[in-house]
Amino acid sequence: MFAQESVMDIKELKAEFEKLKYIEEKLEYLNFDEHLDCYVEKSNGMPVRLAAWVNGAFYGFKQAATAQAAPEGFVLVPKDKISHFYQDNDEPENFCNSSNDWDCLGERMDIQKEKIAHEKHLLSQGVDFKYLPNIQYSELENVYELIEWDEEYSEALNEINSSWCTWQAAKAQAVPEGFVLLPIKDAKFFSHDGDNYEVHDTLVEAKYEAECAMEHYRERLADQLSDPRSDGNFQNVGYGVVLAKSGYSIDHVVTQADIDKGDYSYEVGTEILSLFLIEAQEPAND
Numbered sequence: 001m002f003a004q005e006s007v008m009d010i011k012e013l014k015a016e017f018e019k020l021k022y023i024e025e026k027l028e029y030l031n032f033d034e035h036l037d038c039y040v041e042k043s044n045g046m047p048v049r050l051a052a053w054v055n056g057a058f059y060g061f062k063q064a065a066t067a068q069a070a071p072e073g074f075v076l077v078p079k080d081k082i083s084h085f086y087q088d089n090d091e092p093e094n095f096c097n098s099s100n101d102w103d104c105l106g107e108r109m110d111i112q113k114e115k116i117a118h119e120k121h122l123l124s125q126g127v128d129f130k131y132l133p134n135i136q137y138s139e140l141e142n143v144y145e146l147i148e149w150d151e152e153y154s155e156a157l158n159e160i161n162s163s164w165c166t167w168q169a170a171k172a173q174a175v176p177e178g179f180v181l182l183p184i185k186d187a188k189f190f191s192h193d194g195d196n197y198e199v200h201d202t203l204v205e206a207k208y209e210a211e212c213a214m215e216h217y218r219e220r221l222a223d224q225l226s227d228p229r230s231d232g233n234f235q236n237v238g239y240g241v242v243l244a245k246s247g248y249s250i251d252h253v254v255t256q257a258d259i260d261k262g263d264y265s266y267e268v269g270t271e272i273l274s275l276f277l278i279e280a281q282e283p284a285n286d
Helices: 007-017 050-065 111-124 151-174 203-222 256-261
Strands: 030-033 038-041 074-078 135-138 143-146 179-183 189-192 197-200 238-241 244-253 271-279
Touching: 007 050, 030 050, 038 050, 050 111, 050 151, 111 151, 135 151, 143 151, 189 203, 197 203, 203 238
Parallel strands: none
Antiparallel strands: 030 038, 074 179, 135 143, 189 197, 189 238, 244 271
16 A cells, blocks of 8 residues: 655655665766656656666655555554563563563564565566566575676666665665554563563553552552662563564474484474464565
8 A cells, every 4th residue: 555645755755765875876867857757868868778777766766665654553663662571481580671681682674575575566567577587586685686697688687676775775764763663463462560471462451460560569669668769670560562472383203214214312203393483463565
C-alpha cells in the first residue's frame, strides 16, 4: 500500500534522493525537467543513458520511501523509550537489562525479504529475471552481478543495482529516525515484578501486573524497607511487548544404523533437538 504523494512530498523526496552519494556525483551531467517530470541529459535534453539510469533509481526510491511507514499490526515506538532485558526461566537470578551484557541485540534490515519485495516491484515494472539468465545476486557483496561479462546485459545490470541501492536507502528512511517498528498483531506481552517476569495475552493484563508490583514497592517505601534509588529489583519493574520466544525442533531420531556408522553415541530412539528463538511476525512486503 502506498501513500498519496503531494507536490511537497515529491520535492522532499527528490531532495533526499539527490543527497545519496552515488546519485549526487551524477547530477552534474543532468537536469530535472519539470515538464517531463524526470531527469534528462544536459547535452540533449532527453531522458536517455545516464538519465534513464537515475530515473529508474528515483522511481524505486519513491516507491519504497512512500510505503506505509507503520504496517498494519505494528506501531512506531521511540527508541529512547525501549528497554531490553533477559532472564533465565530456570535461573531467574540470571537477569540483565543492558545491551552490553549480551551479544544478540542489534538492528538490521532483513536483506532477503527486502530483496524479494524489490524483485516483485521490478517484475511489476516488466523486469523478469528469468529472461536475464546472466544476472545473479551476490549475498556477499549485496549487489547483482554478471555471471559472465556480456555488454548486452551490462546496462540492465546497472539499472537493477541502482534501483536496489535506492530501494534499501528509502526503506531505511521509511521509519523515522529514532523510532523502531514493534509488532502488536498476535503479539504476546510481559510484565516484570522486579523478581520474575510473566507472559500475558493482552497489554492491559501486563500493565496491571506491573502496577501491582509498583504498589508493592510503594508499601515497602512507606515502611522504609526500600530505597528506589538503589533497589535493583524495583528498577526492573515494567511491562512491554515480547519480541521473541523460545522454540525447538526435532531434527532427527537416533537409529541403530546411526550408531553403527559412528554418527551418534546416544541410545536408539534419542531425539536430536535444535533450540532457537522465534521472532515476532514481521510486516509483509506485498
